[in-house]
Amino acid sequence: MSAVSPVLELVDVGRHYKEGQGQLTILEGASFSLAPGEMVALVAPSGAGKSTLLHLAGLLEMPDQGDVFVAGRSAGRLSDDERTQIRRNEIGFVYQFHHLLPEFTALENVMMPQMVRGLTAAAAGERAAQLLDYLKVGHRSTHRPSELSGGEQQRVAIARAVANAPTVLLADEPTGNLDPETAGYVFDALEALVRQSGLSALIATHNHQLAARMDRRVTLKGAKIVDL
């Protein structure tokens, strides 16, 4: 057992999907833990179950067996409302596609989750502007997503994901839609942010160069999460 408590822990998790008459086993007896400040790459082929794992870790899906602990709290069996609450406070998500709200500016997109959580517009706007500056898209804060490049959209999506200062950042191929050079720059920004803020991150990626820059790499093998 490690001396520090993990910020995220999957314990003997099982997840199966129905497939015709039978079932498709994605995870079985799968365990994983993420230490504070740790940045871990999840590298596995398409269809292996990376998104499923991230959805379980982010409390968007429930495990069929086992439990998921976020910041030490057992979350696998909580109600939807309780899981939403934990997700809002502790977890940030970045997807392959930005999922920004098209009718709002970059700044407003980053303000939104903070205001949902109860911050005033002034406080949310101040933090949003700081984050966009830090991620080097401050000069685009009044633009809508359609007026931003792919790399800029992902920087804004990263700012939004960390707007509420989560404990854990989960990212599903965050640079997967970008050309290699832009992917490198966006990952630089993401890594700097994670390192500087002491966040913990689990990042699914196909990009072995980016995976090599993280503290540890895991993959899915035989429905388990194993070190790579």
Ligand code: ADP
């Ligand atoms: P990855 O992210 O590694 O590409 P996924 O987690 O998306 O993998 O999917 C793993 C497997 O589970 C795939 O074979 C996929 O078709 C299947 N799958 C994912 N979600 C569902 C679902 N809701 N119902 C049935 N099968 C699913």
